[in-house]
Amino acid sequence: MSTTEYDVIVIGAGPVGENVADRTRAGGLSTLIIEAELVGGDCSYWACVPSKVLLRGASALRAAGRVDGVDAGTLDVAATLRRRDSFVSEWSDDGQVEWLRGAGIDLVRGHATIAGERRVAVDGTVYTARQAVVVATGSAALMPDIPGLADVQPWQSRDATSVKDVPARLVIVGGGVVGVEMATAFAGLGSRVTLLARTGLLGPMEPFAGELVAAGLKELGVDVRTGVSASGFERVDGVVTVQLGDAGSVEAEQVLVATGRVPRTTDLGLDSIGLNGGDWLTTDDTLRVDGFDWLYATGDVNHRALLTHQGKYQARAAGDVIVARAAAGEVQNAPWGRHVATADHEAVPQVVFSDPEVASVGLTERAARDAGYDIRVVDYDLGSVSGAGIHADGFTGRARMVVDEKRRVLLGVTFVGPDVSELLQAATVAVVGEVPLERLWHAVPAFPTINEVWLRLLETYGR
Template sequence: MTADKTNEYDLIVLGGGPVGENVADRAVQGGLTAIIVESELVGGECSYWACMPSKALLRSAQALRAAQHVAGAKEAVTGALDVRAVFARRDSFTSNWSDDGQVKWLESAHIDLARGHGRLTGEREVTVTDADGGTRVLHARHAVAISTGSDAVVPPIPGLREASPWTSREATSAEELPDSLAVIGGGVVAVEMATAYAALGSTVTLIARSDLLGGMEPFAGERVAAGLRELGVDVRLNTGTSAVRRDDAGVTITLDDDSEITASEVLVATGRSPRSGDIGLETAGLESGTWIEVDDTLRVPGSDWLYAVGDVNGRVLLTHQGKYQARAAGDVIAARAKDEPVDADEWGRHAATADHAAVPQVTFSIPEVGSVGLTEKAARDAGHEVKVVDYDLGWVAGASLYEDGFEGQARLVVDTARDVVLGATFVGPEVAELVQAATIAVVGEVPIKRLWHAVPSYPTVSEVWLRLLEGCGRASA
């Protein structure tokens, strides 16, 4: 249990988002004392400005679309989305931007909280400056874990910063629906927010320097682009933005071909940068404002006390992977503090091995994209001998029952030398629930001949697994 009225703890965690909470919780469960330092809301980006509010904004449109694509149900749907009700539901998932519930959870988990900005000021030392300028110096007996997350990047486009653009924070917390929205970017945030605002009724233009969802299988971006256009989004691919200006009439975006787009608001979704400036990294011999390199136990090389967990280490910028790292980090910090054996081998309890080649991800667009592991290109680039198996999801009996005119695609990437699945991608209505089975296959390196005995229930969309496995015997490398 955490000691009362002390400035000395076994573990100090900078950052009170889901990652920091999990690092502290696992360490406390392992018998240590811990304190979290947080300058904003306990619960972090995910709870208030990212995962939860963004998916709440998207879900109402997904539910409406699902009803509209099933005969008998679509005849009963006669109205449009209620924007006020969607925003109110979004607000409920952020607890109206109050962290009271999260603070109570910290108390129940015996984790202390220091409100304020934390900086490393020495080895195992953190100085916290509160909102009134007061300071408190904390000392760690064993470890400091940096879990400060990341910030949206605003690229150096002339006039963009002066135009007060939205980032993901403004997009997920907006109180009014803009008449029109221009989205700069082609990744997950850009796609999801374009989907949400188009479904809510804004006129949306999406501007991307390349194809959508780069790094995924190409067909994923192609199908999502088609889905956005079906929603009425003006999708401009392979074009850049050369200038932005705001005046009383709104925002004007000039593209590289000198054409112009006008909108009420502009959203920048072009990537993330580490939230590691002004936290005293130089004290530990690190460069301020950079991604913090770590080993698979999330410890900073050359240090026996400093850890960096979640977005700030730049490994995988996803909440669920950050929490996965946090479980490993909290456990290993406790083990090292008590001189217990450390299981840091590949797939060991104290190693974040899955970050390298078994990362699951869902893009909540229309259609959805669910993926895990390596794409065909990534697998070939890594030197694997691969077999690619594609299947039309619309041919699966369960899919045709789920939605009239179901359209989608599934792909397996198979390592022919070891006969295991390296990666899987699914695109289609609400395919998110297919990803976990694929994740187990990839992480567990389950041989194809064994997967044959994992019989999918009929009639479900998961029957696609049977069809993909049938294709494994005759797909071309």
């Protein structure tokens, strides 16, 4: 028996929307999820998963090559692309749809538009939400307005991660996470890559992170050009010429634009409830959109932290608070409560899968000073830790912790080096848990592991 009335309607069936729906359905609320593309969203098919698969093969080869006595071998590009295809299920969402069905979540395919309070229209059918409508539509790549750019049919991130034929030469416009990771990936796949960045790389992170990553990219053969901007594009006989103003030009078979993100709200019908299409949706910490008691926004679309894992964190809080409010139960909305996404503000973990990797959580030195904290910054040469030298010959890296001097707790931690992503969760626990430095001395790192850097940072702080 079909119905058009549900307790909760979720717009967007990516990982974030799926998590909201899972929590509300598990809490006893009837839930409908609406998706215009593939169930599983960008992360599963065009972002997190395929990009990391494309990076992994060359990364493993380089890691082997850094241990004397190991024959690193070669990369099979065709096999790498086949492995990517398997991880995205050949771009079929059958498995994800089966999961929704098993969880008791109804699915409607099509483009959703908000048609008024608690009302969502799909292909002429209007669905009504008794409790909440949740927008989890994510973000899309920004296409800058540069002369000739649209005419050369540039790649966006989706095109790069679903590539079938690796271009001989690739120009990447943008020095953020996507630009850096795709430069690393395509250099590993055999492309001659030129990376254009108006400023340094990885701007919001600690400056040394971008510097070390730039050096790593150059070792991979990437032509890293900072302080330059693309001013025009032209394609002739399959070759794109990118004009760089007074800095000349560069040629390639393909161009990838990685200059930022925009919210997927343009054609969502927000004007029907007094909001502007194309805007980010601002929320409180329970993920409820400002000015509404029935509308929620989770994931990229709220611009709190454009990371899948952080969106899923928000989704858990939003799903649970919708259930609590529906039952007129207790809402735990104090900082770090069950129903709030407190970590979005000053405790967001992130990994850049470059070579070297960058792993960070919390505030950078600049962000902490701008927020008014009295801080002390402690740096340590990660390569001088015994475990690092065993891990890779010539290990190069750096660690930094930003300390709140008043409370003597960590505000932020950044690691740069091979495989430092595996160090991040300990740092995240320390930041989120506000573990006093005096107590961190008792968290003894095993020897000889790279984690011994924690002891070295504490010793440096104590001097």
